[in-house]
Amino acid sequence: MSGLSGTVVAEKLPTAPVPAPRRGSFLPPFRWIFPATTLGLILFIILPPITLLSLSVNDRFDLVWGIFPAGVSFDLYRESGPAILRSVAHSMRIAVPTVILSFLVGLPVAYALVRLRFPGRGLLAELVNLPLVFPPIVLAFGLMQMFKQGPFAGVSPWVAIVLGHTIVSLPFMIQPIIAALQRVDIAVEDAARSLGASPLRAFLTTVLPIIVPSVLTGVALVFARSISDFEITLLLTTPEISTMPIAIYQAFESGSTRLGAAVAMATNLFAVGVIVILEVAVRRVRWW
Amino acid sequence: MQKSGLIRRETWLAWLLVAPFALMLLGLLVAPFLSIALKSLSGSATFGLPFLGGADGLADMQPTARHYVSILTEPHNQAVILNTLGISAVVASLLTVIGVGTGYFMARNRALAPTISAIVTYPSLAPAVTIIFGILWFMSPTGPINHILFHQLEWIDEPLEFSGTFMAIVIGDLALFATLAVRMMASLFEMIDPALEDASSSLGATERETFFNVLLPLAAPGLAAVWVFIFIRTMVAYVAALVLGGGAKGIVVLPLEIFTRIQSLGISGTMAQICAFAVVLSIITLAGRAIYLVIVRRAFRDRLKGEIL
Structure with missing residues (x-):
């Protein structure tokens, strides 16, 4: 995996001008994909257990918006x-x-x-x-x-x-x-x-x-x-x-x-x- | 002479140290599996495994391949195999994509990485049943998804039926194996020097071009390894299928089929048929493991050992 180390290559490369951002695209910037995926995954992981927690302390069967407890009871x-x-x-x-x-x-x-x-x-x-x-x-x-x-x-x-x-x-x-x-x-x-x-x-x-x-x-x-x-x-x-x-x-x-x-x-x-x-x-x- | 004596002594000591492990592995895993494999080739309808309490000896085997033939030819069995392979492939593919997104973000954001890692690790610490029941409730007619779409926004005419669908098991397995995929991907991207991205950008490439033309080709063997790893882990898991699959009339996967047949042993089905299913599942899994090891060794020469087992 020697190809993974690019420090030397980077040092020798001439500095080129950074191109101007392309206009006219309705898509969000590419770099947003990574935090958006991470946020989606985190919500996917934590929301179901939070719902179960709400259900376990709710004083009735129905939850508010299906997520939040209407009243708290530890019965x-x-x-x-x-x-x-x-x-x-x-x-x-x-x-x-x-x-x-x-x-x-x-x-x-x-x-x-x-x-x-x-x-x-x-x-x-x-x-x-x-x-x-x-x-x-x-x-x-x-x-x-x-x-x-x-x-x-x-x-x-x-x-x-x-x-x-x-x-x-x-x-x-x-x-x-x-x-x-x-x-x-x-x-x-x-x-x-x-x-x-x-x-x-x-x-x-x-x-x-x-x-x-x-x-x-x-x-x-x-x-x-x-x-x-x-x-x-x-x-x-x-x-x-x-x-x-x-x-x-x-x-x-x-x-x-x-x-x-x-x-x-x-x-x-x-x-x-x-x-x-x-x-x-x-x-x-x-x-x- | 003295050197060979030392080597012999070291060999004896080594095998003495590993003897308890070797005995456990042979006695509790290898021997039962060999007995299961023998029974899968037997035409005898008796209960029990050969040499492990069953009535069959080698003489009573009545060798036959019909249990394997029935796995490949009966429509129900074919559906089980296809469901298993399909669910495993979809879960592995989705988690590879999700893992790339989250793993890359973690690898390049050292400040946030520990927090994300702690949250993502939760499904691997909590009992899998909890995760799966959480998803079952979340997607149920009274859960938040249907509550919002049906009751609040009135976008749908009736609550979405989730349980018993292909997608239900996929979502359950996604939750169970997300930890593995993300952690493996994060390790993979940490191995790739960020200076390469800087070099690509300084030459005028956009972020998208750098990602697809520089990072992904470098990470490709790792992505393949993660895909195979998640595929084989999903293949052998049955908690999601048991809870979310909708029972015998819903979606059944190979390990769940084995479990259901074991539960109904004596009422329907034969022991040998269960054994044939078990052998098929084991062979696919072990073949997947072999492919995984080949990819990892060729591409990384064991550099990922420890994180990717």
């Missing part, structure tokens, strides 16, 4: 409080083990890919991203067969969901750690080992503290992937398990749009809040 949040808390607890019961398992499995893979040379390394580097593109419905179908009728038929559905989430989340943990390890000088680790530290101790005391921000980024990404997962959970879940996306889906499917909106907004607030806190933590740790 729906009070009514659906236990269901919301239950879905948050269920999501956390799946997301936390998923994050821990992804870290324990992903960290050694990232380390091996960056630091070690071994036969099959290229293939493994490709396979790391396979769960990212593999159709979730096919993955969930295979897991459903294994855990409902197959060799793991007696295993708890919680375990099946955690394993399903872990498989699809692993690339989100492995990639940031790979990027961080590539920036850490191997001499740091070698120095610790030359002073008598075991390989594990050298890694834990010299490398791990440096890559903590990237590990936290991985944690945030895996957490976000897990708590927002709907497609895998829907096939593996049982009536007793109601994660946040499943609770939202069930509330809307039951025909209660306003209740669904309240559950959706409360769970959204929780999901986005936790991820923002993790992001802030990453920035703090980087700065420190």
Whole structure:
């Protein structure tokens, strides 16, 4: 991509007079296309959730202009409080083990890919991203067969969901750690080992503290992937398990749009809040 | 001798470190998929997957390709495949265009970029179901679009029917994958030196000419990569189709067809037919991934690694 760098070319070019703007066109200036597209996209992204928020706090079904609440009431949040808390607890019961398992499995893979040379390394580097593109419905179908009728038929559905989430989340943990390890000088680790530290101790005391921000980024990404997962959970879940996306889906499917909106907004607030806190933590740790 | 011993030791250590991942991938993804592929070629009508709790062994396979033939020949199945490819192509094309507009604006406006990025990232943080239900309500007969067009302005005689249409799923998927497209495009345009635009302008080219004759040709391989990436991500997603597709009589896409058939397994359809659908979807997706990797490697030599996975 050497052609992308045009600094040298620009320096040698003679300065030509800027042509006068063409008159007579009714079209807006070309440069307006970019902010206009951006504004359109932003409205497209924020208006539907704002409408759902209005619906969840409106004291009746109809909204003013279909967007704004006529009167504010938090009754729906009070009514659906236990269901919301239950879905948050269920999501956390799946997301936390998923994050821990992804870290324990992903960290050694990232380390091996960056630091070690071994036969099959290229293939493994490709396979790391396979769960990212593999159709979730096919993955969930295979897991459903294994855990409902197959060799793991007696295993708890919680375990099946955690394993399903872990498989699809692993690339989100492995990639940031790979990027961080590539920036850490191997001499740091070698120095610790030359002073008598075991390989594990050298890694834990010299490398791990440096890559903590990237590990936290991985944690945030895996957490976000897990708590927002709907497609895998829907096939593996049982009536007793109601994660946040499943609770939202069930509330809307039951025909209660306003209740669904309240559950959706409360769970959204929780999901986005936790991820923002993790992001802030990453920035703090980087700065420190 | 000492060197080969060290290499052997490093190999052992590496495989010891990656063993849990390799086992998980083999046991939970590769093995079930191979079993699904085997079942898709079986004429047996039994439930369960071969070697994973199903009654079939290799001897009971009764090999046949009729499940694949039915995917290609039955009108309903053909419609499902065409809908899937059509929706994915339209979403990928629209997001490529939108991504160019927003991504370029973000790349050249460093002050506004973080704010835009934060807003655009929202759909990837919130549960997809929320985004899709938000759109469902927004376009519903009582939502703001119909409220303004029908009640306030009286431009239409009856509320627009949105649910169950091709465009409904396209709009849902646009919302879900806008984050990916915009962030990838922003990274792409950040790689292109603004000095090239200055050089083009100083030679007398208009903004339009600079954009179409200088920037777009430079970004073309990246645009192709983003298009393929969004295409394969849209192909495997079914939340938008599930909520906005209008049910079995509406618009059905391949992953939703698989989901619906799994739900009705035992009432109608066969396990082997579901497996054939699953294999077709996986093969198209993995082929798309391979094309994407070829484009990225040839054009960027892995410079986009990290942002575009």
